[in-house]
Amino acid sequence: xxxxxxxxxxxxxxxxxxxxxxxxxxxxxxxxxxxxxxxxxxxxxxxxxxxxxxxxxxxxxxxxxxxxxxxxxxxxxxxxxxxxxxxxxxxxxxxxxxxxxxxxxxxxxxxxxxxxxxxxxxxxxxxxxxxxxxxxxxxxxxxxxxxxxxxxxxxxxxxxxxxxxxxxxxxxxxxxxxxxxxxxxxxxxxxxxxxxxxxxxxxxxxxxxxxxxxxxxxxxxxxxxxxxxxxxxxxxxxxxxxxxxxxx
Numbered sequence: 001x002x003x004x005x006x007x008x009x010x011x012x013x014x015x016x017x018x019x020x021x022x023x024x025x026x027x028x029x030x031x032x033x034x035x036x037x038x039x040x041x042x043x044x045x046x047x048x049x050x051x052x053x054x055x056x057x058x059x060x061x062x063x064x065x066x067x068x069x070x071x072x073x074x075x076x077x078x079x080x081x082x083x084x085x086x087x088x089x090x091x092x093x094x095x096x097x098x099x100x101x102x103x104x105x106x107x108x109x110x111x112x113x114x115x116x117x118x119x120x121x122x123x124x125x126x127x128x129x130x131x132x133x134x135x136x137x138x139x140x141x142x143x144x145x146x147x148x149x150x151x152x153x154x155x156x157x158x159x160x161x162x163x164x165x166x167x168x169x170x171x172x173x174x175x176x177x178x179x180x181x182x183x184x185x186x187x188x189x190x191x192x193x194x195x196x197x198x199x200x201x202x203x204x205x206x207x208x209x210x211x212x213x214x215x216x217x218x219x220x221x222x223x224x225x226x227x228x229x230x231x232x233x234x235x236x237x238x239x240x241x242x243x244x245x246x247x248x
Contacts, residue, residue, distance in 0.1 A: 027207045028145070031203060034103065038226065049111065076109075079113070164187075195232045196232040203228070206225070
């Protein structure tokens, strides 16, 4: 009888483990799917904004002058950052559908915000850098997902690094120092490479802690996870572009 009970207990544990594994795969697929659609929205808006802002002869249109050469450019630059902070604060009060739309709206805003790269860099170098970023991101995220090493201790250092990057970038808007910009680019690549692995492991562990939670709550955490990986990918791309991009 003891052996039978032990078998049933082991069978129950094994069944639950299989359910959690299946749920985790579905959860991560949802995270990566949301992130991928967000990146597609950003790419379309960035390219579309550039097409409307730059005339065939290379001169700025009236729209281009407005968004690149008037004070509106500061609003466009910092609006996505404000949306991120507001989204994190309001997530629990939003429905899953509303949270998804806010995420896609943020991705659209970000596309407009970075549309200037099509003016500063050649199209070929942008595509090339995107492919390098995608390969690097995939490898880092896969390592973060599969490693048995606990890298949760990286979090505080990486967040401090991000804050330092933001402060240094704002300062350099006024200083226009090429040396400082080079240092920011190097640190940016390293920090967001680390964040890609860290956030992937954190998203995985979040699901394992919340596997029995309400499906709506899990869906919202998946959206937040997608936002985190989206920001990791985009920032990694932007910093790599400063190294690999050929300027117009």
